[in-house]
Each structure stands twice: as structure tokens, then as C-alpha cells.
Amino acid sequence: MTITFVSYAILSLGLYFWIWGTLPILNKEHSIFYKLHTLTVADSVGSLLIVVALFLLAPQYWPLLLVTAISLSLWNTIFSYILGNISDRPS
Numbered sequence: 001m002t003i004t005f006v007s008y009a010i011l012s013l014g015l016y017f018w019i020w021g022t023l024p025i026l027n028k029e030h031s032i033f034y035k036l037h038t039l040t041v042a043d044s045v046g047s048l049l050i051v052v053a054l055f056l057l058a059p060q061y062w063p064l065l066l067v068t069a070i071s072l073s074l075w076n077t078i079f080s081y082i083l084g085n086i087s088d089r090p091s
Contacts, residue, residue, distance in 0.1 A: 007056035010049050017046030033084070040080035047072045 021042020024035050051069045055062060 003056055007053040010056065011053035014046040014049030014053060017042045017049065021046065036080065036083055040076055040083075044073065044076040047076070 021039045024030055024038045027035075048069055051065050051072065055065045058065075
């Protein structure tokens, strides 16, 4: 019972990070680099927290969840690097 509660709390925290990282996109006062940094960090942390919550709910799937966590970490890092380079180029 407590593992389920903890996993749902971590899952909710991950969803909160997703929303928190997405909202600055709507703010016109911040630069594109601030928006990009906030979005990629919050997306990475939120996604990894969701994977941890899924691991607590279903530990028998740990190999799949480990591959998912590694893939998310690499994909978000590479994708944010590519977006940063594209947005830094002169028009």
C-alpha cells in the first residue's frame, strides 16, 4: 500500500515537472534559450521520475525500464543540443 502511494506521488511529481517546464514557452518575456533550457531539463527530470514510479509499481520490468531511462536521458540531451545549435544560427 505504501509503495503504491509513493509511486503515485513520484508520478505526480514527474507530471508536475512536465507542466512546469512547458508553461514558460507561453511567456513572451523570456529568451528562447531560457525556454529551451527549462523545457529540456523539466522534460528529462519529469520523464525519469515517471520511469522510477513505474519501476516501483512493476519491478519485474526493470530491464525494460532501465533501457527506457537510458534512452530518455540520451535522447533529451542530444535533442536539446541540436535545438540549441539550430536556434543559435543566424537567419
